[in-house]
Amino acid sequence: MxxxxxxxxxxxxxxxxxxxxxxxxxxxxxxxxxxxxxxxxxxxxxxxxxxxxxxxxxxxxxxxxxxxxxxxxxxxAAAVGEHSLGAGRGSHDMVYLTISTGIGGGFIASDRLHRGAQGGAGEFGHTVIVAGRTPPCRCGQAGCWEALSSGTAIAREVRDRLLAGESSRILELVGGTPGRVTAREVFNAAGAGDTLANEVLDQASYYLGVGLANLLNILNPEVVVIGGGMARQWDRYIEPAIKVAKERAFRLHGDTVDFQPALLGDxxxxxxxxxxxxxxxxxxxxxxxxxxxxxxx
Ligand SMILES: [Zn+2]
Structure with a gap:
């Protein structure tokens, strides 16, 4: 069209x-x-x-x-929505983060959306967490936050390890075809005690926490609102990342910030x-x- x-x-x-x-x-x-x-x-x-x-x-x-x-x-726009009508209502400095197939977000500074010079601010998902040549990111770079902690990243990591011969009940969940793995099967298998699934989630959640610590130290928000499909896995995925973020960020930033699930949905x-x-x-x-x-x- x-x-x-x-x-x-x-x-x-x-x-x-x-x-x-x-x-x-x-x-x-x-x-x-x-x-x-x-x-x-x-x-x-x-x-x-x-x-x-x-x-x-x-x-x-x-x-x-x-x-x-x-x-x-x-x-x-989602950051503005959550700030004006959702989980960030009443705050003055808020980060909105959406974690699903990618990672994106927006930042409210002193009650205004921070857009940057051309409107391109908030590309949190493409900040580099691991400087190196892997894992590849769809932006053309590597080691970006979304290449490590998005739902797509989790599925890819599991797929690679299955193809390398590791065993996991995830393979049964996808009818023996590693290419069909999505984050959903990984969470299901992790809940049933699968070692590979839990290792991958622990690693992705740790990197999520590292990225959150960066955001806390750079932006010092009052509230971080987290939406997207992965926010539904709050206890298994988001909570451990918050713990890492609070441990790694400066005490002033980590002790005062509030993390909230998004309220307005899609x-x-x-x-x-x-x-x-x-x-x-x-x-x-x-x-x-x-x-x-x-x-x-
Ligand atoms: Zn990227």
């Missing part, structure tokens, strides 16, 4: 939804996977939408709907984009008032 037809589809859907409740559109927010240039309203590149390189999605939807559009990276990106759109609409009204004609006397 071209960016033009996607823009038309987004605009049509937005119009239909708003007309169904007899409303009008004042502004809209789009949460998109990938690197987003918020100033230009473009998706610079997206691993899930590889055909979209420098795609002016925000700009196009804005010209169709004729209202301000906020185009935001989905993890950044909707947190949408809710955050909506919140940002509301802000844009308010700003727009305020600037229209300022630059508008003086009231008649």
């Amino acid at each position: 071209s960016v033009e037809s996607l823009s038309e589809r987004i605009a049509d859907t937005a119009r239909e939804l708003v007309e169904s409740v007899d409303g009008t559109i004042a502004a809209a927010g789009i949460a998109a996977a990938g690197t987003v240039n918020i100033r230009e309203g473009t998706i610079v590149e997206s691993p899930n939408l590889p055909q979209f390189q420098d795609a002016p999605l925000g700009h196009l939807v804005e010209s169709i709907l004729g209202v301000p559009i906020v185009l935001e990276n989905d993890a950044n 909707d947190n990106g949408l809710r955050g984009a909506l919140f940002l759109a509301r802000e844009a609409s308010t700003r727009n009204r305020a600037s229209a008032r300022k630059s508008g004609p003086p009231p008649a006397t």
Whole structure:
């Protein structure tokens, strides 16, 4: 699908939804996977939408709907959602981390989303935890946090060890085909006492803790909100990582931080984009008032 037809589809859907409740559109927010240039309203590149390189999605939807559009990276939007309406509500400095097939996130500093110069801040998953040539990361580098601690990383590590001849009940769970291993089977096998599964989870969770300690020392957040599929394994996977993080971070940072599971589920990106759109609409009204004609006397 071209960016033009996607823009038309987004605009049509937005119009239909708003007309169904007899409303009008004042502004809209789009949460998109990938690197987003918020100033230009473009998706610079997206691993899930590889055909979209420098795609002016925000700009196009804005010209169709004729209202301000906020185009935001989905993890950044999720951070805004959790901060404004979810587990980080009331905090001023918050990290949102999503751990599933990859690791992503966003950072709220003094109640504002920290976007960086071009809107690319928060690529936590591609900070390097193990400097070396392995394990490979989908970004083209190696030793990244998500290559060590995501669900995909766990499945890959188990697969490699099974292919190297190690024995584990995981092999039965996937019908004898190592290529079918996902993090789900690894957690199931670990719960049943499987040695290989527990070793892999212990290692991935340890690296998760190392990365969290880095975030604590760099950002000194009040709250770290953790979402994504792996957050459902809180006791087995997240808790041990928090212990490592608190041991490794400076005492000031480790003793004061609160870790919370995300509250808004898969909707947190949408809710955050909506919140940002509301802000844009308010700003727009305020600037229209300022630059508008003086009231008649
Ligand atoms: Zn990477």
